Amino acid sequence: MRIRKEIKSLLVIGFCLGILPIFNTGYVNAEEEIEPVFYISVLAPSSCTLREQWATLMVEQLPKIGIGIEIFDHTGWAQISPRTFSYPGPYPIPTYAEGGFDILFIGWSGDFDWSLADIFSSTSIVPNGDNFYQYESWEYDLAYNNYLTSLTNEDRLFWGDKMQQILYQDQPTCTIKYPVGLYAHDPDLTGWDGTLWHDDYQSMENWTILGQSAFQYATPANFEDFHVLLYDSVYDARWLSQIYGSLLERSSSSLHSRSYVPHIASSYSSADGLTYNIHLDPNAVWADGHVLNASDIEYTYELLVHPGYLPVTHYCLPFITNESVNIISEFELDITFTQANAFQENNLAIDIIPKHIWEPILPENHSSQAQTWAENDTLDSQKIIGSGPYYLADFDTSFGVIHLERNDFYDDWTGITPYFADIFFDFYSNKEGALSALAGDDLDMIDSQFMPYLSEVPASASYTLVDEGGNHEMAL
Structure with a gap:
């Protein structure tokens, strides 16, 4: 050292x-x-x-x-x-x-609640974890443990500052770059939050371009995953997040500073940070009109811990069991987690899937079944649905286009009518094609992973720089 x-x-x-x-x-x-x-x-x-x-x-x-x-x-x-x-x-x-x-x-790379435990904690020194730095500090371990178990933002910030002070002093690395993403887009676009979009795949019901009924988004990779709990690609996460919703979702409102607020839940509370009492919005429905109730929540959480099921939300697995959910009534339930966690709200922000559609399908067949449905011109709009502002209307396998249509049931229980009637996620194989389409008004936004230079942004377009979180470094 x-x-x-x-x-x-x-x-x-x-x-x-x-x-x-x-x-x-x-x-x-x-x-x-x-x-x-x-x-x-x-x-x-x-x-x-x-x-x-x-x-x-x-x-x-x-x-x-x-x-x-x-x-x-x-x-x-x-x-x-x-x-x-x-x-x-x-x-x-x-x-x-x-x-x-x-x-x-x-x-x-990290998001809003980036955990450094596996990187710098003593218990994670290889071969027990990802701490290949072999960094070891009892002061850091103490601060991190307190940070992880803090149940208030004030306590969490206090211990977060302590961790930062310790790592600034003796972290075995030299940071050389903090990455920033450049999103080129229509200058009249409003309602989007670049940070939420980049890190949390913000739902698009409030995105607006006056005078337009459709929105076109370019992505640099083709579409491969069609199940919201089983995707690998961030590009699939973006469109799937428009279809499904969770008990809590991050708010782009300045009042909430991107913190979690109730969504499918109408309220939630906990006295100990382990058991959360949740009341569901009794008006919430799926995009086919079926009532969304406590059995859907129970089904989703039990599915996550099913043997052989490898959900993208694997971070929640240490905190839940197949008995975590206790249904009290159709619209009230308790969720009990196995251990305290400063980021427990993350475990309440898991996308919920409709039991009446997925229960007949064996869990091990969910991923393949989702793709089969997505590629079927009739079943896609009947099966790839959730409680979010849009549903899958069509997947064009020849050109790599995801077409979403507005969920007409969404405003019945949220009070929000999504501005765009149609949203298209278009695969472009190269940056030049995407920028040309943006310049020609065939696109409204291109993903930051096309990595355009500022000088390449068309004069008719605007752009937003978004802090991507994380860093590039020389590890010693």
Whole structure:
């Protein structure tokens, strides 16, 4: 740990002296290499073009501050993992020359409630978790445990600040970039929250472009997953989130600051952070008009823990069992979690699926059945439905287009009529095609993962920069 701290200190000093011109004191010529003080080897995943570019830049710059590069190994995760996350031992993980690593370029992404436990806690040091840094601090562990079990935002912020202070002091890494996403879109678009859209797949009932009845969104990947609990791709999550809803949802209202508010639930409360009493909105219905009641909640939660079922909401699995839900009446229930959690509301924000549609299907067949229904021109609009503002009207497999239509039952119980009657998610295979379509008014927004430059945004369009959360770093 001491050696890695010394390397970190040298890197920070070096950045100030040579790499960042604004701090150049004149003692180091940033254009010339100096005699290396020591040598290191650099690992960088080849799967991320942007991160590989940063790694290449740093490999070019480090010799200018006296850090020689012995090997620049930009390779796949199959080669990186045995040196880091899956190092077979003995421990601690050694240097690159001995089968471990010196510096690894890596990126971490997070959302509103990002948990750092598996990254920096002592109990997660490899091979027990993802802490390949081998970072260990009893002060951090104490602060994190208090943070994780805090039941009020005030306490959580206090312990979060403590964690931040500790990691700023001795975290074995150097951050080189905080990623920002660029969403190019129609300048008249209102009602969207970039942060919620990026991290939480905001539902689109309040999105508006005056004078338009349809909205076109470009995505850089084709559609592969059609079940809201079983998707792998963020691009599928975006359109599926328009179809389904949860007990609680994050609000874009400035009054709530993106915190959770009741949605299918009309109210919820807990005295101990373990058992939550929930009253459902008695007017809530599915997009086919069926009443949404406590049995749908029970079915969804029991499905999550069914053997062999691997839901995208796997983070909730340590907190629930097949007996977590206790139905009190048609529109009232208790949900009891197995342990306290500062982010317990996440476990109440799981998308609920209609029991009357899915119960006849074996859980192990849900994913394949969802795709079969989605590709059927008749059954898609009958089966791929939820309680959200839209339902699946059609999936064009030839052109890669998801067509959603407005759920006419939605305003009956929410009081909100979705502005757009139709929403299309269109697959574009390249950035140039998407930008051209945006310029020609054939699209209203393109996803940030097309990675356009500011200079490429059409003059007729606008754009929004969104903090993506997480960072790109050099792990030591």
